[in-house]
Amino acid sequence: MAAFLDYAAEFIFILCGFISFNAAYRALENENAKVGTTLFWSILGVIFMFGKVLPYEVCGILLLVMGGLTMTHQVQVGTFAPVDQKARQQYSEKIGNKIFIPAVLVAVVALILSRVKLGELALPGAVMVGTGCILALFTAMFICRPNFQDTRHDTARLLMQVGSASLLPQLLGALGQVFTKAGVGDVISTMMAGILPEGSIFFGVVVYCLAMVIFTMIMGNAFAAFSVITVGIGIPFVIAQGGDASVVGALGMTCGYCGTLLTPMAANFNIVPTAVLETKDKWTIIKAQAPMALLLILIHIILMLTLAF
Amino acid sequence: MDYIKLIGIVIIVAGFVMKFDVLATVLIAGFVTGLVSGLSFMEILRIMGESFVNNRLMSIFLVIFPVIAIIERYGLKERSAYLIGKIKNASAAKVLALYMIIRSIASAANIRIGGHVEFVRPLILPMSEAAAEKAKGEPLNEKQRDTLKGMTASIENYGNFFAQNLFPAASGVLLIQGALAEAGYGEVTISSVAAASIPVAIIVLCLSFVQVWLKDKKLRRREE
Numbered sequence: 001m002a003a004f005l006d007y008a009a010e011f012i013f014i015l016c017g018f019i020s021f022n023a024a025y026r027a028l029e030n031e032n033a034k035v036g037t038t039l040f041w042s043i044l045g046v047i048f049m050f051g052k053v054l055p056y057e058v059c060g061i062l063l064l065v066m067g068g069l070t071m072t073h074q075v076q077v078g079t080f081a082p083v084d085q086k087a088r089q090q091y092s093e094k095i096g097n098k099i100f101i102p103a104v105l106v107a108v109v110a111l112i113l114s115r116v117k118l119g120e121l122a123l124p125g126a127v128m129v130g131t132g133c134i135l136a137l138f139t140a141m142f143i144c145r146p147n148f149q150d151t152r153h154d155t156a157r158l159l160m161q162v163g164s165a166s167l168l169p170q171l172l173g174a175l176g177q178v179f180t181k182a183g184v185g186d187v188i189s190t191m192m193a194g195i196l197p198e199g200s201i202f203f204g205v206v207v208y209c210l211a212m213v214i215f216t217m218i219m220g221n222a223f224a225a226f227s228v229i230t231v232g233i234g235i236p237f238v239i240a241q242g243g244d245a246s247v248v249g250a251l252g253m254t255c256g257y258c259g260t261l262l263t264p265m266a267a268n269f270n271i272v273p274t275a276v277l278e279t280k281d282k283w284t285i286i287k288a289q290a291p292m293a294l295l296l297i298l299i300h301i302i303l304m305l306t307l308a309f
Numbered sequence: 310m311d312y313i314k315l316i317g318i319v320i321i322v323a324g325f326v327m328k329f330d331v332l333a334t335v336l337i338a339g340f341v342t343g344l345v346s347g348l349s350f351m352e353i354l355r356i357m358g359e360s361f362v363n364n365r366l367m368s369i370f371l372v373i374f375p376v377i378a379i380i381e382r383y384g385l386k387e388r389s390a391y392l393i394g395k396i397k398n399a400s401a402a403k404v405l406a407l408y409m410i411i412r413s414i415a416s417a418a419n420i421r422i423g424g425h426v427e428f429v430r431p432l433i434l435p436m437s438e439a440a441a442e443k444a445k446g447e448p449l450n451e452k453q454r455d456t457l458k459g460m461t462a463s464i465e466n467y468g469n470f471f472a473q474n475l476f477p478a479a480s481g482v483l484l485i486q487g488a489l490a491e492a493g494y495g496e497v498t499i500s501s502v503a504a505a506s507i508p509v510a511i512i513v514l515c516l517s518f519v520q521v522w523l524k525d526k527k528l529r530r531r532e533e
Binding site for chain 2: 012013015016019020047048051052054055056057058059060061062063064066067068070071083088089091092093095096097099100102103104106107110111114115122124125126128129130133136137140141143144146150151154155157158159164165166167168169170171172173174175176177178179180181182183184187188215218219220221222223224226227228230231235239244245246247249250251252253254257260261265269270272273274276277278279280281284285287288289291292295296299300303307
């Protein structure tokens with residue numbers, strides 16, 4: 001049964017590979033960086049489809065090629081025909097609220113399947129999400145009767161727009177693994193052990209939460225902060241003292257989001273919108289968010305102390 | 310002490326701060342850290358390749374794209390805008406509180422309703438401005454207008470950030486689960502992380518109601 005579930009998960013990853021290949025194929029029509037963009041999404045497709053059968057060293061080399069391509073700006077969004085607003089409006093009036101069904105279905109199916117067990121085994125995450133998506137896709141096709149070409153182009157556009165940055169979590173996961181093998185966590189732990197009173201859950205939690213906030217503020221990205229701070233502080237000083245790992249991890253991440261609310265480094269959320277909304281002061285959004293963020297940091301510390309222990 | 314091992318963190322921080330290409334930054338940080346810590350080039354390739362393949366779940370959202378492609382083309386955003394526009398006699402606080410609820414639900418279901426460009430500027434801000442001016446009986450001055458803009462944009466961020474991890478396949482949840490599982494905490498599942506994200510989501514929802522109510526009250530005062 002375990003083998004079957006692994007195959008089912010691989011099947012979903014193969015579908016992801018097809019979606020990446022679809023973007024690669026569409027990139028052949030790119031005006032800018034045709035070769036690089038096609039290559040980038042093809043490589044990602046290969047890793048998704050054949051990751052389990054290729055030697056890991058080969059995947060490592062492929063990652064380096066991908067990094068080289070993005071660093072030299074060889075991965076670009078293609079040009080797509082502008083969307084016909086009038087047609088959308090007409091479809092929207094015709095289809096009405098049914099348009100929400102596929103969207104809700106993805107989440108609901110994933111939620112239901114997360115409760116299902118086959119014998120002793122929980123379903124792999126890929127199967128939960130993938131099944132929901134396949135059902136939602138058929139439902140959407142039934143409700144909207146879309147043109148296949150349109151869907152193919154729109155799918156490629158979505159992937160190209162989120163672009164290489166969407167691979168950040170996965171790559172940070174890999175970085176975290178190198179850090180672990182290299183013993184980076186140990187170095188931070190030893191450093192912190194000199195500062196933190198030994199065995200103090202309270203100080204461990206406070207330092208972990210504040211470090212998440214500060215590192216997120218510096219980097220402008222809670223994901224990057226999480227990979228570093230959780231290995232260095234969260235695991236040795238909070239989880240290892242008996243904290244529930246899921247609760248500490250979840251709260252650590254959202255505590256990082258409080259840092260996102262406070263920093264101009266998270267330009268997409270805090271600075272670019274001031275231009276979009278034409279405010280006089282470019283700190284307007286951060287000023288509005290600051291009292292909330294500070295209060296939430298305090299709440300995170302309290303929640304972690306009470307819920308995780 | 311092997312402080313040199315921390316060079317990867319320095320590279321990451323510097324790369325992000327200087328807006329260097331993120332993929333390249335992370336790869337360089339990994340390879341430099343590995344090499345100064347005595348791992349061989351091949352070992353680093355294997356560790357990164359293996360971890361990237363085992364963490365493919367973090368990029369599972371690719372499989373959601375065709376569904377989003379269809380429903381967006383067939384008017385998902387237009388329909389949402391229509392539903393929000395139907396609210397009558399709203400105060401600024403009510404408009405923002407309602408948007409917070411919708412934004413949070415959408416974010417928790419991983420539906421892409423929202424965005425400063427797509428939703429706040431064309432829809433939510435004009436509605437909250439109109440409601441605030443109606444309640445006040447006179448146009449807002451520039452400073453008040455800025456305050457309202459800041460508040461509206463904040464709501465977009467609160468709803469986006471703190472509800473997204475309720476979705477078990479959100480990239481944040483997958484990163485938490487992946488990182489902790491690799492560190493040896495195999496009992497952490499995407500469902501347990503999503504469940505642990507519920508209290509904060511609810512607290513932020515309630516606090517945002519308080520904040521918009523206070524701001525609305527302040528805006529109604531005649532003189533600032």
